[in-house]
Amino acid sequence: MDKEKIELKRIFGYCWGTSFLITNVIGTGIFVAPKGVLKYSCMNVGLSLCMWTVCALLSMMTTLCSAEIDITFPRSGAHYYFLKRCFGNLISFLNLWTSLFLGPGLAASQALLLAEYSIEPFYPSCSAPKLPKKCLALAVLWTVGILNSRGVKEVTWLQTASLVLKMAILGLISLSGVMLLVRGRKENVERFQNSFDTDFPEASEFIEAIFQGYFAFSGGGCFTYIAGELKKPRKTIPRCIFTALPLVTIIYLLVNISYLTVLTPREILSSDAVAIMWTDRVIPSLTWVIPFGISASIFSNLLVNVLESSRVTYMAGQEGQLPLLFNMLNIHSSPFISVLVLVTMASIAIVSTNLTDLINYLYFVVFIWSVLSMIGILKLRYQEPNLPRPYKVFFPLPLVTMAISLYLVLVPLVKSPHMHYIYVCLFVLSGLLFYIPLIYLKLRLVWFEKMTCHLQLLFNICIPDVAEEQ
Numbered sequence: 001m002d003k004e005k006i007e008l009k010r011i012f013g014y015c016w017g018t019s020f021l022i023t024n025v026i027g028t029g030i031f032v033a034p035k036g037v038l039k040y041s042c043m044n045v046g047l048s049l050c051m052w053t054v055c056a057l058l059s060m061m062t063t064l065c066s067a068e069i070d071i072t073f074p075r076s077g078a079h080y081y082f083l084k085r086c087f088g089n090l091i092s093f094l095n096l097w098t099s100l101f102l103g104p105g106l107a108a109s110q111a112l113l114l115a116e117y118s119i120e121p122f123y124p125s126c127s128a129p130k131l132p133k134k135c136l137a138l139a140v141l142w143t144v145g146i147l148n149s150r151g152v153k154e155v156t157w158l159q160t161a162s163l164v165l166k167m168a169i170l171g172l173i174s175l176s177g178v179m180l181l182v183r184g185r186k187e188n189v190e191r192f193q194n195s196f197d198t199d200f201p202e203a204s205e206f207i208e209a210i211f212q213g214y215f216a217f218s219g220g221g222c223f224t225y226i227a228g229e230l231k232k233p234r235k236t237i238p239r240c241i242f243t244a245l246p247l248v249t250i251i252y253l254l255v256n257i258s259y260l261t262v263l264t265p266r267e268i269l270s271s272d273a274v275a276i277m278w279t280d281r282v283i284p285s286l287t288w289v290i291p292f293g294i295s296a297s298i299f300s301n302l303l304v305n306v307l308e309s310s311r312v313t314y315m316a317g318q319e320g321q322l323p324l325l326f327n328m329l330n331i332h333s334s335p336f337i338s339v340l341v342l343v344t345m346a347s348i349a350i351v352s353t354n355l356t357d358l359i360n361y362l363y364f365v366v367f368i369w370s371v372l373s374m375i376g377i378l379k380l381r382y383q384e385p386n387l388p389r390p391y392k393v394f395f396p397l398p399l400v401t402m403a404i405s406l407y408l409v410l411v412p413l414v415k416s417p418h419m420h421y422i423y424v425c426l427f428v429l430s431g432l433l434f435y436i437p438l439i440y441l442k443l444r445l446v447w448f449e450k451m452t453c454h455l456q457l458l459f460n461i462c463i464p465d466v467a468e469e470q
């Protein structure tokens with residue numbers, strides 16, 4: 001009997017890939033406050049719905065650009081590997097340096113948000129105290145970490161269960177709105193009659209409305225993290241994209257139509273929890289379901305975030321930019337050290353809430369990496385024209401994606417210049433303090449190499465077997 005290989009196995013097919021993409025795209029915003037598009041559309045109902053469609057098309061462009069990277073280099077942490085191949089060690093290390101803090105920071109904020117929604121019903125008349133909130137966040141975070149260290153099977157069914165619950169609630173909202181429209185009551189239909197008659201926004205507001213909706217579709221590039229675990233990625237990735245994104249678009253449109261069927265535009269703009277207000281009007285007995293659905297949504301996103309972030313550090317260990325420990329797997333074929341370090345850093349972020357502001361500003365850097373990725377696609381086509389590319393994105397799409405990312409980088413700097421952006425840039429450049437001695441000069445830490453052996457025995461981890469890549 002052949003011994004089972006220790007490696008990140010290609011076990012995910014079309015169904016799981018589609019649910020993975022939907023989980024990444026649909027966050028909590030559609031439940032809580034889908035009002036940014038309506039606000040910047042000058043409460044023009046017809047135009048706001050058109051904006052959602054435009055945002056879906058822009059998201060499809062960005063996702064298809066990422067798909068070229070995933071399919072050309074079908075490995076876990078493909079985005080990091082792609083930057084290393086295009087721009088060399090320095091750029092890829094600074095990208096890794098950002099990811100080392102952004103992944104745990106996002107996990108910490110998701111765990112805290114989940115704890116807040118879970119504990120809020122027990123404090124109806126006042127805000128929940130910080131201590132139980134943080135304790136619950138830590139408990140959820142470490143539970144997710146343990147599940148990820150046990151392999152992908154537990155993560156898979158839990159993520160699928162959370163997605164089913166989230167989609168069931170969104171389906172209930174959508175179908176109820178359609179039913180109310182079909183009945184044809186005046187108060188439900190009147191907002192869709194002559195829906196384009198109100199004022200049209202100015203050019204700046206029009207652009208702002210598009211980007212408000214574009215954020216709701218972010219997350220489409222998630223396959224760059226797990227392309228190495230997909231079966232037949234050349235076929236699976238395009239099929240998943242052309243299934244998931246149109247489905248999400250239809251859901252977003254139906255949910256927004258349902259909100260507008262029941263609530264006036266002014267009521268939507270005044271509410272911080274549109275879904276709860278909608279449920280209170282239509283099905284008051286199920287108002288408690290919405291916070292539950294939001295919690296399920298956050299939990300599935302937290303599961304996926306830990307899975308994705310651990311793959312980046314795993315690939316960095318394989319490429320020699322992190323210690324060899326990060327490239328080791330346990331008996332469940334999980335990058336245990338990557339998961340452990342991520343959860344530990346996220347726990348520190350939960351306890352030290354003053355780090356949250358820096359983490360939020362780090363998102364500003366993410367769009368810089370997006371610009372570099374689009375440049376990399378064009379650069380690699382010119383430098384390596386004979387590189388096998390089973391899928392090539394239409395040439396103008398990387399340019400459009402680059403323009404969107406540049407806008408998202410420059411607008412915050414112009415509209416609200418803040419010292420935090422300088423601090424973030426200095427923080428990213430501080431990665432040079434580690435890059436120069438450890439990567440460029442290849443300084444060896446003998447004591448750490450000795451400790452690696454002890455940690456390998458302690459955690460029962462080993463270097464993965466060589467995969468038979470195509």
